[in-house]
Amino acid sequence: MNTFGKTADVNIQNVKKFYGAGDTEVRALDGVSLKVYQGEYVAIMGPSGSGKSTLMNIIGCLDTPTDGSYALDGLEVASLDERQLSIVRNRRIGFVFQSFNLIPRMAAQSQVEMPLAYQGANRHERREKASLALSAVGLADRANHQPNELSGGQQQRVAIARALVSRPSLLLADEPTGALDTKSTQEIMGLLERVNSAGRTIIVITHEHEVAQHARRVITMRDGKIISDEVNAA
Amino acid sequence: MSLFEIIRFAISGLSANRLRSALTTLGILIGVASVIILTAVGNGSSQQIQKNIQRLGTNSLTVQQGGGGGFGRLSRNSGGSAQRLTVADAVALANPSDAPSVKSVSPVANANVACTYKGSSSTPQNFVGTWPTYFEASNDVVHTGSYFTNEDVVQGKHVIILGQTVVDDLYGTVDPVNTKITCGGQPYTVIGVLQKKGTTGFQDADSIAVAPLSTVQQTLTGFGSINSIVVEAVSATATDTAQAEISAILNTRHKIKNAAQADYRIFNQASLLSTTSSNSAVFTVLLSSVAAISLLVGGIGITNIMLVSVTERTREIGIRKAIGAPRGAILGQFLVEATLLSLIGGIAGVVVGIVGSHFQIVGVTPVVVPSSVILSFCISVAIGLFFGGYPANRAASLRPIEALRYE
Numbered sequence: 172m173n174t175f176g177k178t179a180d181v182n183i184q185n186v187k188k189f190y191g192a193g194d195t196e197v198r199a200l201d202g203v204s205l206k207v208y209q210g211e212y213v214a215i216m217g218p219s220g221s222g223k224s225t226l227m228n229i230i231g232c233l234d235t236p237t238d239g240s241y242a243l244d245g246l247e248v249a250s251l252d253e254r255q256l257s258i259v260r261n262r263r264i265g266f267v268f269q270s271f272n273l274i275p276r277m278a279a280q281s282q283v284e285m286p287l288a289y290q291g292a293n294r295h296e297r298r299e300k301a302s303l304a305l306s307a308v309g310l311a312d313r314a315n316h317q318p319n320e321l322s323g324g325q326q327q328r329v330a331i332a333r334a335l336v337s338r339p340s341l342l343l344a345d346e347p348t349g350a351l352d353t354k355s356t357q358e359i360m361g362l363l364e365r366v367n368s369a370g371r372t373i374i375v376i377t378h379e380h381e382v383a384q385h386a387r388r389v390i391t392m393r394d395g396k397i398i399s400d401e402v403n404a405a
Numbered sequence: 406m407s408l409f410e411i412i413r414f415a416i417s418g419l420s421a422n423r424l425r426s427a428l429t430t431l432g433i434l435i436g437v438a439s440v441i442i443l444t445a446v447g448n449g450s451s452q453q454i455q456k457n458i459q460r461l462g463t464n465s466l467t468v469q470q471g472g473g474g475g476f477g478r479l480s481r482n483s484g485g486s487a488q489r490l491t492v493a494d495a496v497a498l499a500n501p502s503d504a505p506s507v508k509s510v511s512p513v514a515n516a517n518v519a520c521t522y523k524g525s526s527s528t529p530q531n532f533v534g535t536w537p538t539y540f541e542a543s544n545d546v547v548h549t550g551s552y553f554t555n556e557d558v559v560q561g562k563h564v565i566i567l568g569q570t571v572v573d574d575l576y577g578t579v580d581p582v583n584t585k586i587t588c589g590g591q592p593y594t595v596i597g598v599l600q601k602k603g604t605t606g607f608q609d610a611d612s613i614a615v616a617p618l619s620t621v622q623q624t625l626t627g628f629g630s631i632n633s634i635v636v637e638a639v640s641a642t643a644t645d646t647a648q649a650e651i652s653a654i655l656n657t658r659h660k661i662k663n664a665a666q667a668d669y670r671i672f673n674q675a676s677l678l679s680t681t682s683s684n685s686a687v688f689t690v691l692l693s694s695v696a697a698i699s700l701l702v703g704g705i706g707i708t709n710i711m712l713v714s715v716t717e718r719t720r721e722i723g724i725r726k727a728i729g730a731p732r733g734a735i736l737g738q739f740l741v742e743a744t745l746l747s748l749i750g751g752i753a754g755v756v757v758g759i760v761g762s763h764f765q766i767v768g769v770t771p772v773v774v775p776s777s778v779i780l781s782f783c784i785s786v787a788i789g790l791f792f793g794g795y796p797a798n799r800a801a802s803l804r805p806i807e808a809l810r811y812e
Contacts (some may be wrong), residue, residue: 233727234806254731260805261729272724272809286728289409310760332727 186239265334324355436700437754445771447689489630518589527574534621550597723808743793751785
């Protein structure tokens with residue numbers, strides 16, 4: 172949905188990512204160009220091995236492309252050093268993973284406070300913001316629970332709270348419902364929709380059509396290339 | 406990211422695996438404690454030896470019968486007949502022009518007799534007939550009562566000064582001064598009691614009785630030869646020159662042409678002291694190097710466990726990086742974890758070491774060397790930083806995407 176006149180939140184130009192070399196070379200991304208504008212809700216679909224996770228990692232500044240350029244909010248990512256990248260990950264991007272990726276034996280409250288701690292926020296501010304984020308995902312009463320004391324859906328909601336606590340403009344979700352039952356999936360998708368309606372850009376990777384239906388733009392990938400990019404009828 | 410935050414993360418990281426942290430800490434604890442205890446034992450034993458030798462008088466030299474080598478008996482040496490030490494020898498040594506480094510000379514005649522007082526009996530290990538200069542030369546101080554004088558020696562008075570062990574054996578709680586005792590069938594008046602000196606290994610320095618030389622010779626040993634001559638040098642540094650002067654005088658008197666034929670031996674307390682000090686220094690160095698090795702092993706334990714921890718928590722590191730942990734925060738967390746392990750181990754080791762040094766170890770009372778406490782503690786913390794550095798750096802250098810994928 173290339174809204175004219177708006178600056179792109181994510182601007183990827185001809186990005187390539189190769190692993191290995193010679194005969195064993197794997198072309199995970201083979202010339203992908205993509206613009207995502209602020210406030211969009213995009214789903215990226217495709218079979219496994221199509222390169223969607225690689226694309227997600229590059230957008231999330233976890234991985235660097237072999238070739239091509241990537242600008243986040245107009246900022247050329249390749250020009251950033253490691254410290255600046257960690258600041259970008261901390262302030263501008265929120266991650267939600269299929270396997271939740273919570274830190275074991277750490278209370279929900281502390282998990283959510285962690286991005287703020289790395290920002291250098293003081294204790295009071297951290298506590299307040301983290302409590303707000305936990306209430307926003309409906310887990311205010313689970314603040315002192317450790318991951319193994321929470322259900323899958325609850326763990327994912329903690330992860331979403333953690334991703335949102337530093338108020339990033341972009342939320343990346345890699346198969347956020349892949350490990351959840353139907354009821355939890357609905358909860359999470361509802362949550363993401365609320366987040367999007369609050370003005371945040373969301374990019375979701377999924378291979379479930381029900382999940383993709385929530386997005387307003389669906390991109391399909393195959394063999395490291397984008398094969399379709401269409402506005403969702405709904 | 407404040408230091409406080411990093412420490413908080415480190416503590417939660419360590420407490421996630423308490424048993425492992427405790428065992429790693431134990432390695433450092435043992436290292437630090439053994440450094441402190443073993444150097445304390447080395448130090449304690451060398452102090453004990455030095456104290457014992459100093460008690461005998463560092464300025465003093467003892468001339469005894471017997472050759473320098475061989476069996477040292479009164480056997481004939483080739484080239485000259487062995488002569489016994491006599492009072493005349495002692496008088497010759499007291500000549501200030503021949504022996505300027507000699508301060509005083511005390512001939513000693515030993516007897517082996519039992520002393521009795523009202524039915525109790527005691528045999529002093531050392532029953533000495535000598536001159537009054539003996540007390541100063543051998544560091545014997547009269548605690549109660551008085552010394553005997555040169556006049557007592559000239560007149561052959563039956564007076565005696567007893568060591569604490571003999572007093573304990575004979576008297577119990579009664580004040581021995583001015584009582585009359587019998588030694589070897591001869592009556593003596595006790596005029597003084599010596600200050601307690603303590604045991605020197607197998608010899609009880611307090612099992613002693615000192616009487617005028619003439620009295621002992623007259624009644625017990627006869628006027629022939631004497632057992633030894635105690636010579637006091639003018640200062641501790643003059644003992645070597647005093648020894649040379651004594652040798653020269655005795656060689657002339659005993660007609661000895663070279664040192665190998667000497668029919669006497671000179672024991673130099675000062676040289677004995679320096680020999681034993683250097684021996685015990687070697688001993689201390691050996692002990693502390695063994696301890697240092699165990700500290701090193703403890704340090705390697707920290708590296709090992711931190712490497713395991715980094716591998717085990719690779720995914721956690723990935724998560725932390727994904728949510729924006731800078732390299733410095735990860736590095737700091739693992740460094741602080743390693744340093745905390747060694748710091749806690751170090752503190753506990755210092756406590757155990759100091760407490761352990763209060764016990765006697767193989768008969769030695771350890772004396773804690775303060776520098777060993779400070780040094781081993783600092784080294785243990787440095788070990789945490791040094792040995793934790795490699796694993797921490799490895800954690801910080803992990804690429805987030807690879808760390809996240811790690812299973």
